[in-house]
Amino acid sequence: MSVLVIAEHDNSSLKSATLNVIAAAQQIGGDITVLIAGKDCSGAAEEAAKAQGVSKVLKADADVYGHQLGENLAALVVELGKDYAAILTSAGTTGKDFMPRVAALLDVAQISDIIRVEAADTFVRPIYAGNAIATVKTSDAIKVITVRPTGFDPVSGEGGSAAIEDCSVVKDAGVSSFVREELAKSDRPDLSGAQIVVSGGRGMQNGENFEMLYKLADKLGAAVGASRAAVDAGFVPNDMQVGQTGKIVAPQLYIAVGISGAIQHLAGMSESKVIVAINKDEEAPIFQVADYGLVADLFEAVPQLESAV
Amino acid sequence: MKVLVAVKRVIDYNVKVRVKSDHSGVDLANVKMAMNPFCEIAIEEAVRLKEKGVATEVVVVSIGPKACQEQIRTALALGADRGIHVETDEEIQSLAAAKLLKAIVEKEEPKLIILGKQSIDTDNNQTGQMLAALCGYGQGTFASEVKVEGDKVEVTREIDGGLVTVSLSLPAVVTTDLRLNEPRYASLPNIMKAKKKPLEVMSPADLGAEVAPRISVVKVEPPAQRSAGVKVASVAELVDKLKNEAKVL
Ligand SMILES: Cc1cc2nc3c(=O)[nH]c(=O)nc-3n(C[C@H](O)[C@H](O)[C@H](O)COP(=O)(O)OP(=O)(O)OC[C@H]3O[C@@H](n4cnc5c(N)ncnc54)[C@H](O)[C@@H]3O)c2cc1C
Ligand SMILES: Nc1ncnc2c1ncn2[C@@H]1O[C@H](COP(=O)(O)O)[C@@H](O)[C@H]1O
Numbered sequence: 001m002s003v004l005v006i007a008e009h010d011n012s013s014l015k016s017a018t019l020n021v022i023a024a025a026q027q028i029g030g031d032i033t034v035l036i037a038g039k040d041c042s043g044a045a046e047e048a049a050k051a052q053g054v055s056k057v058l059k060a061d062a063d064v065y066g067h068q069l070g071e072n073l074a075a076l077v078v079e080l081g082k083d084y085a086a087i088l089t090s091a092g093t094t095g096k097d098f099m100p101r102v103a104a105l106l107d108v109a110q111i112s113d114i115i116r117v118e119a120a121d122t123f124v125r126p127i128y129a130g131n132a133i134a135t136v137k138t139s140d141a142i143k144v145i146t147v148r149p150t151g152f153d154p155v156s157g158e159g160g161s162a163a164i165e166d167c168s169v170v171k172d173a174g175v176s177s178f179v180r181e182e183l184a185k186s187d188r189p190d191l192s193g194a195q196i197v198v199s200g201g202r203g204m205q206n207g208e209n210f211e212m213l214y215k216l217a218d219k220l221g222a223a224v225g226a227s228r229a230a231v232d233a234g235f236v237p238n239d240m241q242v243g244q245t246g247k248i249v250a251p252q253l254y255i256a257v258g259i260s261g262a263i264q265h266l267a268g269m270s271e272s273k274v275i276v277a278i279n280k281d282e283e284a285p286i287f288q289v290a291d292y293g294l295v296a297d298l299f300e301a302v303p304q305l306e307s308a309v
Numbered sequence: 310m311k312v313l314v315a316v317k318r319v320i321d322y323n324v325k326v327r328v329k330s331d332h333s334g335v336d337l338a339n340v341k342m343a344m345n346p347f348c349e350i351a352i353e354e355a356v357r358l359k360e361k362g363v364a365t366e367v368v369v370v371s372i373g374p375k376a377c378q379e380q381i382r383t384a385l386a387l388g389a390d391r392g393i394h395v396e397t398d399e400e401i402q403s404l405a406a407a408k409l410l411k412a413i414v415e416k417e418e419p420k421l422i423i424l425g426k427q428s429i430d431t432d433n434n435q436t437g438q439m440l441a442a443l444c445g446y447g448q449g450t451f452a453s454e455v456k457v458e459g460d461k462v463e464v465t466r467e468i469d470g471g472l473v474t475v476s477l478s479l480p481a482v483v484t485t486d487l488r489l490n491e492p493r494y495a496s497l498p499n500i501m502k503a504k505k506k507p508l509e510v511m512s513p514a515d516l517g518a519e520v521a522p523r524i525s526v527v528k529v530e531p532p533a534q535r536s537a538g539v540k541v542a543s544v545a546e547l548v549d550k551l552k553n554e555a556k557v558l
Contacts, residue, residue, distance in 0.1 A: 069475065070438065071447055093468040097450045100403070100438035109404050109523035112433050122527060127432055131326035132335050135527040175447035175481070179463060179474040192469070196557070220558070228487060238453065238467045238488060245347075245427060245487065247469065253557040264322070270535060274555045276547065282540075291538035291555065294547050304544040309558060 001030035001120070002055075004081050006073075006089040006099075009036060009044035011066075014051070016193045017090035019154035022053055024147045026155065027117035028086050031055040035080065035167070037073055039066030049162040052155040060167040067178035068094050074101030075171035081106065084142065085120070091146035091248075092192075099146050108140035115151030129244040129267040149192065150250035150271055184239050188214075191240065194223035196253045199242055199269070200235070201227035203258020203279065203298055207235040212299075213257060216306045225249065225269075227259045243268035258298045261286025278302070310457070310479075312355040312364045313419035315410055315440075316348035316384050318377045319430045332528040335430075344380045347425025349387075350485040353492040354455060355423055356388035363457050366390050368417060372409055374398050378508065385503035386495035392508035395516065403431070405513075405520035407439035412516035414444055419480065421462060426451050426484040437484035447477035451486040 003025040008015040018034070025032045032053055036045045037060040045059040058080065064072045077098065081087045087102060089095035091113045103110035115133075116124035122137045123145065191197065198217045200210055210224070217224045225242040226235065242249055244267035254272035259265060261277070261284055269275070270289055277290035278301050287293040294301055320326065320335075321343040327336045344352075358364035369384040371377040372395040381392040395409050414422060424437035441448035449455070449464025453472065456463045457479075465474045467486045495503075513520045541547045551558040 067473070067475075070450065071441075074442060093451060093466075096434050097438065097448070100435035101442035101448070103435070104404060104407055104439035104442040107404075109402060110433075110435050110439075111524065112435060118527075126532070127529075128320070128326040128335060128430055129432065130532055132328050132529050133532050134529045136524050137527050138524050140523050173445075173447070174478075175445070176475050176477050179476050181471065181473040183471040232488065237471060238486075239469060239471050244429070244432065253551070253555075263325075270532075274551070274557050275535075275538075276551070287540070288537045289535045292547055292550055293538065293540045294544065295540060296544075301544055305548070308544055308548045 001085040003028055003030050003032050003086045003088060004084040005032060005034045006077060006087070007034050007036050007044060007048055008090050008092055008094055009038060009041065011038040011041040012043040014044050014047040016154065017092060017149040018048065019051055019157055020149035020152045021088050021090045021147045022051055022155045023152040024114065024117060025088050026053050028120050030085060033058060035060065037065040037076055039063055045164050047157065049164050050160045051157050052160050054160050054162040057162050057164045058167045059164055060169060062170045064170055064172045069176050069178065070098035070101055071173035071176050072171055073098040074105060075173050076169055077102045078105045079169055079171065080167070081142065086143040086145060088145045088147055091148050095146045099144060103144040106142055106144065108142050108144055109138055110144045110146065111136060111138060112146050113148045114145055115148050129263055130270065131263065148248055150248055184237055188217055189221065189223045191223040191225055191247050191249060194251050196220045196222035197225050197249050197251045198222045198255045198257065199225035199227065199259060200230055200257050201259030202229035202233065204230060204235055210236055212302045216302060219306060219309055227265050256286050257302060259286055260284045261289065310364050310421065311366045311368065311417065311419040312358060313414065313417055313422045314351045314355045314367060314369045314384065314389065315424045316352065316369055316371050316380050317345045317425070317428050318342055318371060318373055318380045319345045319428055322346055322429055328529055328531045332530055334526065334529050342376065344383055345425050345428050347427055347485050349492040350489050351423040351425055352384045352387050352389060353490045354485060357490065358457065359388065368393065368419065370395065370410065370413055372397065372401050372406055381508060382503050383495060385506040386500040387493060391506060394508060394510045395513060396510050397513050399520065400522050401520060402522050402524060403433045403435035404439055404523060405518065406436045407443055408518040409513055409516050409520065410440045411443045412518050421457070421479065422482045424482065424484045426486055437482050441482035447481045449475060449477055449481065449483045452483050453486050453488040455483055455489070
């Protein structure tokens with residue numbers, strides 16, 4: 001039995017979520033092959049080869065994979081994946097895009113967003129925005145799975161020495177092409193992997209006021225997130241949304257500022273180790289999950305906090 | 310251009326979900342049900358394409374028990390022209406839904422198929438991609454902008470790193486994200502008119518698709534509860550607790 005892990009990467013380096021996916025793959029058992037599909041992706045392949053627990057790295061380096069188009073990635077993975085017992089990737093937007101195609105083309109179900117492996121065919125995953133935790137068993141021969149990275153402690157990214165094999169399969173589905181991208185540029189840590197996250201909600205009132213949170217975050221070495229309301233209102237871009245339908249985070253410390261604590265928001269941060277809420281409404285539901293609640297006007301509390309840390 | 314929209318009947322997003330005491334699932338008895346919010350966005354987008362003269366007909370399909378017709382009627386009240394109900398009381402998982410939708414695509418031959426990105430009950434985020442794969446179509450998932458130009462559609466997608474725009478040959482599948490549009494409310498006259506719009510009912514067997522579940526539920530449990538902690542009186546106390554009690558600073 002062996003497991004194929006499709007790496008998340010930006011060609012030059014591996015996204016840390018891949019290390020969590022490898023950890024999930026280890027729990028399923030068997031040899032682990034990591035596929036790096038991209039363009040000029042040697043950097044990412046070399047990093048994958050150093051990760052613990054990896055037997056082999058397959059590098060599919062071609063123009064058609066350069067922008068991670070789901071149609072082309074899926075066609076490649078279907079071709080390579082037939083001989084594996086399980087195919088795993090992280091439940092980021094890339095994995096969510098191509099993996100269900102893989103499942104459909106292999107005529108198997110996909111199990112989305114697993115947080116635990118119970119057995120090689122039995123997995124645990126949150127449903128209903130995390131209000132219920134389901135243990136599910138699949139009858140399919142090939143298990144196609146997306147992994148929620150926060151559910152698994154990552155393997156070490158150092159010390160491994162897997163061989164890198166070139167994979168020459170070039171699959172162009174011919175139905176989609178890349179036009180352009182606008183990627184967020186930030187010197188702050190990546191939201192999904194940050195140790196501390198400071199998030200702002202509708203209470204921030206506008207985009208300019210988020211400066212307060214950026215300043216606080218920079219002092220703490222934190223990433224900055226937001227509620228859906230703050231994104232919808234245009235205060236901050238979509239990639240900052242934390243929640244059921246945004247990013248899932250589980251930092252050591254999550255500071256929610258001017259966020260009421262809707263169930264859809266909690267779905268994205270309730271696994272954080274310590275939660276702090278700053279809200280002027282003492283009835284706000286966020287206080288029901290906060291370890292430390294401060295009932296205060298954020299416009300006074302945040303600058304004070306910034307100077308105190 | 311014909312647009313097909315798939316809408317799912319799910320628990321209303323405001324309802325507090327309760328797990329059944331025998332851990333067999335979530336208690337849906339006497340619970341308010343509604344159209345999946347992402348499907349409302351899908352309908353809105355299709356109707357706007359029609360209002361712009363890009364779409365000529367908007368067909369809405371829902372798969373599930375008899376009661377799904379409520380959601381189809383809602384979609385018709387929001388501006389869809391015609392409904393298809395694939396009626397079944399069996400559990401329809403994403404792969405099965407995709408197979409049924411594919412059979413409908415073959416009959417209806419729409420140029421654009423719009424789905425929600427995710428059902429808020431199963432949180433699967435699969436059906437649109439599976440449908441696109443089965444049809445051999447391109448997919449614009451997690452869309453925040455959709456522009457039809459000739460025989461292509463340009464879709465801007467919300468991704469972890471920001472936004473990416475792709476161009477897809479039509480026919481294509483689009484799945485909606487939250488920022489694509491703000492759905493309208495159905496007006497009373499439109500709700501009345503919707504009652505007269507055509508609604509065709511068929512069964513999975515009529516469509517010849519294999520729909521048996523592949524995944525079985527072993528058990529469903531409530532999540533570990535976080536308990537409320539303490540209220541602090543000042544920023545100074547907060548910082549002290551974070552440093553000396555929680556030791557996270
Ligand atoms: C299908 C669907 C998916 C969704 N997905 C997500 C998701 O992924 N993530 C997400 O976050 N939401 C999501 N939502 C939205 C969610 O239901 C809430 O609407 C949203 O989280 C509310 O954001 P908020 O807390 O910032 O705003 P509000 O609920 O308006 O809360 C603002 C808070 O700020 C406080 N406040 C105001 N001024 C001050 C001040 N000066 N000082 C201190 N406090 C102040 C108020 O007391 C209030 O508690 C989703 C909804 C749906 C239907
Ligand atoms: N039973 C169904 N009937 C109609 N559409 C569905 C059904 N199940 C899923 N869909 C569509 O697929 C989208 C994503 O669902 P899912 O893959 O289950 O998260 C939904 O928003 C709907 O547009």
